[in-house]
Amino acid sequence: MDFCEITTETLDVGAIARRVVPANCGAIVTLDGFVRQITKGRETLYLEYEGYEPMALKEMEKLVAQVKTEFEIENVGIVHRLGKLEIGETSVVISVAAPHRRHAFAACEWLIKELKRTVPIWKKEVYADGEVWVEGENAKN
Amino acid sequence: MKVQVLFFGATAEETGEREIEVSLAENIQANEAFAEIVGKYPRLKSHKLLFAINQEYASGDEIVKDGDELAIFTAVSGG
Known part of the structure; x- marks a missing residue:
């Protein structure tokens, strides 16, 4: 089955990945996106994610529908966490199950690129000496 | 007419x-x-602002209706 979810709970990457597996697949590619400590030489203390939840879920579901028409894959799961996240905590998981791995890799890469462009979620970087809402460089026009 | 605007x-x-x-x-x-x-x-x-109406990106030329939910936000940065 496919799924798109938003939560403030800790993400269990392995458990999310297992939910996308059908019998005819031989590979799952899972992206575990987590909070980076150093960005462009500056140290982040923690991140805060905020989302326009109903629209974010709609946009995620559109990505799932589109990726399934463009790549030979079976199932997709996307889960994004919101709220305060510490360094190293998982913020987003994208799992793609496919009969063959190369389609799963390509679809997973496409999904994270599109998610960062279209899904209305924002991160605030909190530093020792300030904070800033990150504004996406490749976002939709 | 009145609309809601979210930030x-x-x-x-x-x-x-x-x-x-x-x-x-x-x-x-x-x-x-x-x-x-x-x-x-x-x-x-x-x-750089993005706009949505009723949880869909706005195209710009659509007509806003009474009770619509508008949203104004910056370029997204999830992931």
Whole structure:
């Protein structure tokens, strides 16, 4: 089955990945996106994610529908966490199950690129000496 | 007519608001409506803004209707 979810709970990457597996697949590619400590030489203390939840879920579901028409894959799961996240905590998981791995890799890469462009979620970087809402460089026009 | 306008992240910080109600002229186009609202908050103008109506990205030429949910936010940065 496919799924798109938003939560403030800790993400269990392995458990999310297992939910996308059908019998005819031989590979799952899972992206575990987590909070980076150093960005462009500056140290982040923690991140805060905020989302326009109903629209974010709609946009995620559109990505799932589109990726399934463009790549030979079976199932997709996307889960994004919101709220305060510490360094190293998982913020987003994208799992793609496919009969063959190369389609799963390509679809997973496409999904994270599109998610960062279209899904209305924002991160605030909190530093020792300030904070800033990150504004996406490749976002939709 | 009245619409709800939502702000998130940077736009919530710049406006000091998360949700407001705004009165607009009937049959106003989306791009005019958003220009009017952004005009009330000069600090928004330093950002690249995205607009949505009823949880869909706005195309700009659609007509805003009474009770619509508008949203104004900066370029997304999830992931």
